[in-house]
Amino acid sequence: MLPAVRSCITRFGRGKVSAGEVRRLGSSRTRLHRLQICICPPCPSRVNPQKHATTSSRNLQCTRSVHYMQTSAGMGQRELVLSDAQRRTIYALSTPPGKAGVAVVRISGPDALAAWQRIVRSPSRKGKTRASGPEPWKMERCKIVDPMSEEVLDDGLALFFRGPKSFTTEDVLELHIHSGRAIIASVLTSLSRLPFLRPAEAGEFTRRAFEGGRLDLTQVEGLKDLIDAETETQRKAALRVAGGSTRTQFEELRQEIIKCLALVEALIDFGEGEDLEEGVFEQARERAQHLRNRVQAILSDNRRGEILRSGIRLAIFGPPNAGKSSLLNFLAQREAAIVTHIPGTTRDILELSLDIEGLPVIVADTAGIRTTDDLVENIGVERAKQAVETADVTLLVLSLPDVLRYDQSGLRIVVPEHIKALLLPTTFVLLNKMDLCPSVSLEQVEGLLADLPSPAGWLVSLTSDAGTAQFVSGFAKALQERDDVPLITHSRHRTHLESVLRFLDAFLDTTSDDVVLGAEELRYAAQAVGKISGLIDVEDVLDVIFRDFCIGK
């Protein structure tokens, strides 16, 4: 560690210099990649910054956590924890192994250029020296050679990205080679012979993109979801998250909390009436109330984002022989479930992951619900009830001829009592076997469907296919609810947001007499939002105070 940096950090630990000064000095002297400064809950043990400051040879990478402690007197104490990790250049095959047209080997880190010089031989650059280096962001036809023997391993393309304008924000070299086991193995073996390279660990390129500030945690999740997306709706949602729309919205939320905190901090430091205008605390309360309502609104999304990611869990249920398994087979377009005329055919739950008009749906076919002496069937009925209870969406299948009644009051649909008990206001209804009731008109049945306590119902014949197209499109639309992707796509976001809500509520419970406590709650709230994106910065609070209040003018 350079003495100037060490001394600056020590002074920072004593509160003599600002984090910004440390950052500036650190950046200029040691070419730091990035510095993370966090607000942490009060630290039980004071940490000796010196102990955590270690020396590293090249390309020092620092991760610093600032423990911002608020004492009862309202004075801030800052502590610095410094850890250096040596940043080596990593390499890996970035495409699936096996026979294909192209394979991409990615090399990222400070020595990517050195790797280029050792293994890339470009015929078009005969006149130029190797030391002049590649032209960044430009594909170059080249030969890939073994760095020791100069043996040509493959004929391919090389692409050099100069950091920070690369995925990882470091220098990145991409080798586009032919995809074959032997070629890939020879190139990777050659790379392993370069002492300044090491194989990348799982997710390490993305991790570096995160550490370099290219992606926040929500974008990292979005990127993974994008790669994992199996349906069109999932792809669109993940693309939006990966593109940073979630990041922006959470960041806005955090900034709002920090503004609130800045008001309260100013109140602590300067007190109302002297340097500050009146009503600052009220202003902070109003903002916090507004924020609280917004967080509450984000949380009441019926888990749509998480459901969309993992697939909507749909349970098909109903009386025996209604055509539940026939429906599953129709949706799957294959004979996945056994269908017979015998009531009680399905016993266990049969689950299939299906794509319904671009929506990921995990469909469960269940045993027909009835009271029976058959031990095995009874277990099946119990499982069916459980599946209905745990599903995100339920669809009741009824056989029209079995439920249609005609009496003095006219035509009615009678749902068996033990089925009624499982009906929710959100249960969709499918009336099947319309082919068996030719005398009943479509209008009549539509009127009856409207009487059911269900958001939507359809009339079909699964054997003749009548009405099935309308059912599928109508049902998919009903499942989609709205096109917009909710902000929360991972339960991790929900957990942190619930904490935000708790801290905001706790702040709203405080009075202007205990502003120190109130500030603490707001700090926790900001920290909880910061955990969603993975970026927490104590300097933000200081920046806002200085910008908005012109202290010490």
Ligand SMILES: Nc1nc2c(ncn2[C@@H]2O[C@H](COP(=O)(O)OP(=O)(O)OP(=O)(O)O)[C@@H](O)[C@H]2O)c(=O)[nH]1
């Ligand atoms: N006529 C007619 N028969 C149908 C229709 N749909 C299904 N069926 C028949 O109804 C019988 C029962 O169908 P399943 O799909 O096994 O019914 P289920 O609800 O799964 O029955 P369980 O598993 O025993 O509860 C079979 O003989 C099907 O061929 C339809 O639209 N019209």
Ligand SMILES: [K+]
């Ligand atoms: K059956």
Ligand SMILES: [Mg+2]
């Ligand atoms: Mg069945």
